Amino acid sequence: MKNSLPMQNININPNIINQVEVKYLRPSRTIEELELSNNGNKETCFVYNYEGNLFYYFDNKKSLSEFLKQNDYSKIPFENETDLDHFLLTKTIGI
Numbered sequence: 431m432k433n434s435l436p437m438q439n440i441n442i443n444p445n446i447i448n449q450v451e452v453k454y455l456r457p458s459r460t461i462e463e464l465e466l467s468n469n470g471n472k473e474t475c476f477v478y479n480y481e482g483n484l485f486y487y488f489d490n491k492k493s494l495s496e497f498l499k500q501n502d503y504s505k506i507p508f509e510n511e512t513d514l515d516h517f518l519l520t521k522t523i524g525i
Contacts, residue, residue, distance in 0.1 A: 443468060444519040450474070458482065461494065464518070471524025477514065480507070485514045 450463040458481040466473045476494045478486040484507035488494040497505060508514040 445521060445523060447515075447518050466518060466521065466523050468523055473523040475518075484509060485511065487514065487517065 445466045445468045448465045448467070450465055452463075453461045455461065460479045462477045462479065464475050464477060466475060473489075476488040476491060478488070478494065478497070480486065486497065486505055486507045488497065496502075508517065
């Protein structure tokens with residue numbers, strides 16, 4: 431008899447990512463407002479793109495604003511778009 435782990439809630443369908451708006455702070459720095467959706471659930475998030483090299487994810491506008499006001503780059507970024515996209519496509523939403 432095999433030992434089995436309890437079933438976990440795993441999202442097998444990728445999220446749909448819709449770009450709502452892009453704001454250019456400088457030519458190489460942008461803020462994207464994105465809507466993630468899956469199975470009728472929706473969530474808005476924000477991505478700060480720092481010169482195409484670092485991508486900072488925020489789950490709300492307030493945390494993005496605080497980050498920009500304080501110039502606090504201690505938040506760990508995604509170092510490439512592939513990792514960011516994977517996170518956005520697989521992130522559980524609507525819970």
